[in-house]
Amino acid sequence: MSSLTTSIPATEPGAGSSGSAPYPFDYEGWKRISDSGAFRILADSALSSSHRIRDTAARMRELGYAGEDPGLLFAVATHLASTITSILRFGSPELKSALVPDLLSGHFVGAHAITETGAGSDVSSMQATATVDEASGKVRVNGRKVFITNAPIASHVVVYARTYRGGNDEGISAYVIDTTCPGVAVTANHITASLPHSPIGELELSDVTIPQSWRLGAEGAGLQVLDFVMKREIIYAFSADLGRAQKRIEDSVAFANSRRQFNSLLAEFQSVSFAIADMYVRHFAGTAMINEILSKIENNQDITKEVAAAKILISDANLQTAIEATHLRGAKGVQADSTSVQDVLDALAGPIYSGTNRIQKTRIAAMLGLLTDG
Numbered sequence: 001m002s003s004l005t006t007s008i009p010a011t012e013p014g015a016g017s018s019g020s021a022p023y024p025f026d027y028e029g030w031k032r033i034s035d036s037g038a039f040r041i042l043a044d045s046a047l048s049s050s051h052r053i054r055d056t057a058a059r060m061r062e063l064g065y066a067g068e069d070p071g072l073l074f075a076v077a078t079h080l081a082s083t084i085t086s087i088l089r090f091g092s093p094e095l096k097s098a099l100v101p102d103l104l105s106g107h108f109v110g111a112h113a114i115t116e117t118g119a120g121s122d123v124s125s126m127q128a129t130a131t132v133d134e135a136s137g138k139v140r141v142n143g144r145k146v147f148i149t150n151a152p153i154a155s156h157v158v159v160y161a162r163t164y165r166g167g168n169d170e171g172i173s174a175y176v177i178d179t180t181c182p183g184v185a186v187t188a189n190h191i192t193a194s195l196p197h198s199p200i201g202e203l204e205l206s207d208v209t210i211p212q213s214w215r216l217g218a219e220g221a222g223l224q225v226l227d228f229v230m231k232r233e234i235i236y237a238f239s240a241d242l243g244r245a246q247k248r249i250e251d252s253v254a255f256a257n258s259r260r261q262f263n264s265l266l267a268e269f270q271s272v273s274f275a276i277a278d279m280y281v282r283h284f285a286g287t288a289m290i291n292e293i294l295s296k297i298e299n300n301q302d303i304t305k306e307v308a309a310a311k312i313l314i315s316d317a318n319l320q321t322a323i324e325a326t327h328l329r330g331a332k333g334v335q336a337d338s339t340s341v342q343d344v345l346d347a348l349a350g351p352i353y354s355g356t357n358r359i360q361k362t363r364i365a366a367m368l369g370l371l372t373d374g
């Protein structure tokens with residue numbers, strides 16, 4: 001487990017514009033991961049686009065296995081998907097040359113802002129607006145976004161907002177916003193029980209004016225951009241969880257093979273060894289699902305229901321195995337200095353972020369052809 005540094009001062013590269021209280025963030029860990037070239041894989045011209053995704057997922061898995069903090073790794077997954085992926089795929093040449101090099105080096109930090117207090121799962125009910133001024137060619141963005149991972153340390157946020165042109169609703173679009181722009185206010189949320197070292201915050205946007213060229217994809221096509229990046233966020237974030245789960249299984253085996261009760265090793269009790277075998281079964285299933293998704297990407301096949309299914313299985317398995325590993329340790333598992341309890345708390349968020357598991361099930365149901373609209 002990496003040691004967490006005290007705080008990232010607002011003047012650090014990538015710090016948000018609020019200048020508010022410093023946010024506890026493992027900036028050294030961020031630097032270690034970015035300096036290792038982990039972000040650069042997504043733009044490696046020696047690799048095909050599908051191999052960039054495959055290699056990035058493999059790196060996330062290694063980082064999870066190595067014991068990097070899960071909050072830090074979620075910040076990394078968000079950075080990779082929210083801005084690097086979306087700008088490389090949907091950005092103008094101007095936007096790419098202005099931002100991508102510093103995003104790849106980790107000097108800039110990316111985030112994406114979809115959620116609002118009244119629009120969680122129901123993304124399309126968002127109230128944030130982007131008003132196009134035909135005369136100036138600029139866009140004015142207004143709204144309030146909540147639960148935004150990386151907001152307190154982000155240099156750039158992809159904001160999703162409903163676009164109005166000449167008074168007409170043109171649908172939701174995605175815009176890159178520099179957090180130092182006038183009209184951007186960032187508030188760091190209190191540290192949450194789950195993923196406490198993943199910086200999270202709110203974004204207040206008041207007449208933030210940006211050029212139209214900072215839009216990603218076509219006007220009104222924001223939900224397509226979101227769909228594309230969320231699939232990548234799920235692959236990266238849950239690959240890290242698979243790495244972590246693999247280490248958890250190994251630690252559980254070592255514990256069961258060393259702790260004695262009733263004159264036997266715990267491993268000799270079938271209910272214990274079967275519980276660890278179940279951890280392996282879930283881990284193997286999740287790994288196979290991610291591998292299948294990566295193969296489908298390579299073959300240009302749709303991955304919608306496969307990503308939804310993998311997200312459900314891996315996040316549920318991560319929580320179940322974290323609880324099981326805690327119980328295996330008996331009282332030691334719940335001692336104040338135990339890492340097992342934090343492991344359970346961190347795993348609790350998995351079924352919620354990147355689209356809740358219930359919403360993923362509605363997606364699968366629709367893809368299976370179930371008449372979900374009545």
Ligand SMILES: Cc1cc2nc3c(=O)[nH]c(=O)nc-3n(C[C@H](O)[C@H](O)[C@H](O)COP(=O)(O)OP(=O)(O)OC[C@H]3O[C@@H](n4cnc5c(N)ncnc54)[C@H](O)[C@@H]3O)c2cc1C
Nearest residue numbers: 112113114115120121122147148149349352353356358359
């Ligand atoms: C750690 C973390 C990081 C996050 N990072 C970001 C971020 O970077 N950017 C961002 O924009 N947001 C982020 N979020 C917010 C996240 O996207 C939302 O929490 C999520 O979309 C759910 O919205 P909600 O919390 O408002 O819950 P709600 O939508 O109110 O849902 C509450 C419950 O009702 C269920 N539910 C809702 N609608 C349905 C339905 N139609 N059918 C069945 N069940 C339903 C949900 O599954 C859930 O169990 C993050 C959240 C967490 C926990």
